[in-house]
Amino acid sequence: MQENRVRHGGLPSVQAILFDKDGTLLDFTHMWGFWTDCVLHDFREQLSTRGLSLDEDELSQIWGTFHDEQGRMNGYDIRGPLAMGTMEEVYAVLTWHGYRAGLSWAEAKMIVRACLAQAEEAMEVHRPALPLPGVREYLEQSRRKGLKMGVVTADETANAVKHLQWMGLNAYFDVVIGTDLVDRGKPFPDMVLLACERLGVQTQQVVVIGDTDGDMEMARAAGAGYRIGIGAPGSIHLADRTIEGFHELLPGGLGR
Structure with missing residues (x-):
């Protein structure tokens, strides 16, 4: 099987994206x-x-x-x-x-x-789960690029799956990791490490997208290749890049 690779600046090839759920995929x-x-x-x-x-x-x-x-x-x-x-x-x-x-x-x-x-x-x-603007388009774009995708959330796994189903987004994700599946939740690296293990990718080949420094610290501690924060400029101090919305990643996305 041909291996899908996407470049992001000077990083090694990006194989997967891990998303926080609340405030990242859905309107908190x-x-x-x-x-x-x-x-x-x-x-x-x-x-x-x-x-x-x-x-x-x-x-x-x-x-x-x-x-x-x-x-x-x-x-x-x-x-x-x-x-x-x-x-x-x-x-x-x-x-x-x-x-x-x-x-x-x-x-x-x-x-x-x-x-x-x-x-x-x-x-x-x-069922008050509402996707943030541009989320569905970005997920679709990432799927077309052959990227694996997962969710790493402080919520419990069953709830996270349910909320994704309410929004019709569950089919995009290869893995959903809630805090109940690990010994330590955010900001510890456990969820990213477990998601990478289940996806079969190296942590340095993963981009983590979230809306808090807890998400970014989790990604940093796990050795993720890149950290994208969603929020006002300067609000997420540990991110490699901060965006105000997914429209900033469209149409080029991680391959831009």
Whole structure:
């Protein structure tokens, strides 16, 4: 079989691209804003029935999210827990805030799990996963070039596959690695190393694309050949190149 090779500047041939999911392939605020609003609304109600409340001034500090006057999430801190943490870490942070509000640790854990379950039910109904502009075109272009593609995400694998299916993007990816498949999640290199092993490629022949420095540190630690950050100029310090959107990689892409 003829080996597909794509040049990227002075790098060795690029054989594969690994993508972060949230904030890279899909609109982070559109999906996780929906989820956050569901969870926090139910959590507030649970506290209220017990005569307790969250400190609204600290709302943005729970998960590193920004909110409008109605309390709806309308942005996020790319350095924060929701953007960079595992789901178990996100759950633990909210449990801590429940404890701070006056719940016992055990009760806080139970309430958080119940709120999460309700939010997941709402997600299944509304399926608020929206691809970022240019994603589908870039994936199609990369597939035509013969590049292998994978997803490395702080989300759990089953959820990641489901979200890709909601967007109709799952067929593009040869492997999906969630944080539950490795001992250490981002920013450690484990997910990139596992993805490369399953794809049968060397780490130096891989480009990693993500929207946080956690993604870039994971790629650096794994020895990835190139790191592309998606965000405002200067916002992702560890990237070899920062783009504001996939339109900057079209039509030439990695072969440009």
